[in-house]
Amino acid sequence: MEKFKKQLVTSNCIYWLFIFLSIIGAVLVVVFSPNHRDGNGTVGFFAAMIAISVINIHRNRKALKNEKLLKEMYINSVDERKKQILLQASKTSFFIILASMLIASIVFRFISMTVSIVLTCCMMFILIVYFAVTAYYNKKM
């Protein structure tokens, strides 16, 4: 249980980091590049991340203060079925994301070269991270 409490505190720190990054990003985009093409859309991305982070921080804080809620969250986090669902979902999502990025990258070759190159780079990044993490787990487990 103490380990889970620490996990919640760590995840709160990570969410705070994202809020900090988003606020800095939004301020810099609005203040220093007012002519930024479609700046509102970009600020929308930052706002969405802030909203997601705030909701999660609020949930974690509530759990840290309320013993009953914390226990409920802890049980949910160690529930084998939920763990299995998360792992299975991640595995499937991983292939869906890679396949959709590949298709989008091919389609966008006709429309915008920049978008296509960015998508290809994303795909490379995902594959590199995946192979690195797999190698790490292969050694660790």
Add this chain to the structure above:
Amino acid sequence: MEEYRKKLKKRFVLYLLVLIVSFAGVGTFFVFGRVLFGMDVELRRSFGGIFGILFLTSFAGILSSTVTLGDENKLKKEYIRSTDERNLVIEARSSNVTLNIVMAGLYIGFVIITLFSDNGAGKVLGICCYSTWLIKSIVKSYYNKKM
């Protein structure tokens, strides 16, 4: 074991399909791209690269499936490897951790690129980040209902 053999045969058909599509892609866009669509060299080369990689990957997949299906010992070895609990757990865990790292990385990339450039690359990273999150959530809710 028979189940695995069927799975390999299905995979073989899938690889064959990708091989045909990528071959057609190389032919249409790389070889005849200029004549058919008036594409410039750069675009033709990039298409050639993508479809070429797909072609080589599917070719390697077909080769390995054929070899495995032809050799009973190899088939048994592959079957044991594919049903090994440790490998399955590693694969699932790696996918989960990779998606988390990728989401964070894409978001940080989005913030950095948006601040320094205005060519839409940052926005693509942002969309990729949120799409990853969305796809993961949808698939998770699907499995929540299914399992």
